[in-house]
Amino acid sequence: METSVFDRIRVNLLAKRHSLAEWLRSTPARTRQIRLGPTAEPALRAHLNKLDTAIAEIEEGTLGRCQVCHEYVDPELLEMDYTASVCLDHFSDDERRLLEADLELAQKVQKALLPQHAPTIPGLELAIFSRPAQIVGGDYFDFFHFADDSHGLAIADVAGHGMSASLLMASLQTALRTLVPTTDSPVEVLQHLNRFFVHNVHFTTFVTLFLACFDPATQTLTYGNAGHNPPLLYCRQENGGDSINWLQPTGAAIGLVEEFKIGTETATLAHGDILLLYTDGVTEAMNAGEDQFGRERLAALVHQAAELPAKELVQAIRQEVQAFTEGEALADDTTIVVAKVNGAG
Ligand SMILES: [Zn+2]
Missing domain, CATH: 3.60.40.10 (PPM-type phosphatase domain)
Incomplete structure (x- = not known):
């Protein structure tokens, strides 16, 4: 995959990580509690960890590698979900239809x-x-x-x-x-x-x-x-x-x-x-x-x-x-x- 796609994903992941961490650091405990509702704070830490892992994987060149065929997954799929690790082709027909519908929806919302x-x-x-x-x-x-x-x-x-x-x-x-x-x-x-x-x-x-x-x-x-x-x-x-x-x-x-x-x-x-x-x-x-x-x-x-x-x-x-x-x-x-x-x- 072109490196520029990963550069872009990397920039976005860093921005996402920064804003989450910043929110966590600067928001009073009571507000944090309201924002999280019944969810415990570790779930937010887990989100940050996921971002860290993805950022590290970009550096290693392993982000977006398909677990089945070891090629890179479709960049559009990766931009919709940076944890995507299986090509659309390997999914069952039903699973694939769901994912394709999501991709289509994102494009349609924008185009409309x-x-x-x-x-x-x-x-x-x-x-x-x-x-x-x-x-x-x-x-x-x-x-x-x-x-x-x-x-x-x-x-x-x-x-x-x-x-x-x-x-x-x-x-x-x-x-x-x-x-x-x-x-x-x-x-x-x-x-x-x-x-x-x-x-x-x-x-x-x-x-x-x-x-x-x-x-x-x-x-x-x-x-x-x-x-x-x-x-x-x-x-x-x-x-x-x-x-x-x-x-x-x-x-x-x-x-x-x-x-x-x-x-x-x-x-x-x-x-x-x-x-x-x-x-x-x-x-x-x-x-x-x-x-x-x-x-x-x-x-x-x-x-x-x-x-x-x-x-x-x-x-x-x-x-x-x-x-x-x-x-x-x-x-x-x-x-x-x-x-x-x-x-x-
Ligand atoms: Zn594959």
């Missing part, structure tokens, strides 16, 4: 949250690509209608990966889909979201979120950027040149700070302009020398490929990132949304 196709927005040509680094991820993008029927575009990145990040993403989606149709203002939505999440005990991390509203009649883009990687706006100039603008954050990430202040920005778009939304899986993609793909490479590529249809531009970005990382597996969830202005309003 993200739009499967780009919607039709008059005046824009849209293309999307999104792939989680694990079976489930923490990237989110979506399309909405604001109260005045203008078109909403969102891209978000929940800190962390895997199942817990994707559950937070699910509640973010519900909140956005509830809030957006009630207002014309992206920033109002962002403010409301922060109020809602900042002191919520279940919201254990923060979310970067870029939320924009596009009015096809005026070709105006109004947006707020809550700590998300600056989207790229490529604009053509009248003299035949072009310019690249980065839509910098106008406020902090959702759930990160106590005093949340966020500004609104607007941009007027013209035929041929390109709005590129992405998550850090693109710009922070790393090659073997640990260089990051970076924003400059992304800008140079868009400049070069600005004439391509949206779909082909997404394709070109994926290929360039892949060539850069020389086939290193994705370390982070990766999402790309390209919106190209095609004039007719």
Whole structure:
């Protein structure tokens, strides 16, 4: 199995171990008792031991080795259960069906949250690509209608990966889909979201979120950027040149700070302009020398490929990132949304 899969599992196991141990260390005895209910504390110690064993096995290269055929089990199986030690093939039909159903469920839960196709927005040509680094991820993008029927575009990145990040993403989606149709203002939505999440005990991390509203009649883009990687706006100039603008954050990430202040920005778009939304899986993609793909490479590529249809531009970005990382597996969830202005309003 590729070492990068194990690197990723190792990082997650260490994080899991750290947070469990930290909880155990810092939580008062009475609270610990409530959290554990009728279960005795040794059961939690046993969980920590299991993690330690798995981490040690990764170092030895024995984690995920099948007890029957001694090959490595399917990485997806191992990511769902790091104690997996028998290939699906060796199970009885009934057992295998159960496991396969679990794997399928994990993938479905994730997929159901993200739009499967780009919607039709008059005046824009849209293309999307999104792939989680694990079976489930923490990237989110979506399309909405604001109260005045203008078109909403969102891209978000929940800190962390895997199942817990994707559950937070699910509640973010519900909140956005509830809030957006009630207002014309992206920033109002962002403010409301922060109020809602900042002191919520279940919201254990923060979310970067870029939320924009596009009015096809005026070709105006109004947006707020809550700590998300600056989207790229490529604009053509009248003299035949072009310019690249980065839509910098106008406020902090959702759930990160106590005093949340966020500004609104607007941009007027013209035929041929390109709005590129992405998550850090693109710009922070790393090659073997640990260089990051970076924003400059992304800008140079868009400049070069600005004439391509949206779909082909997404394709070109994926290929360039892949060539850069020389086939290193994705370390982070990766999402790309390209919106190209095609004039007719
Ligand atoms: Zn096997």
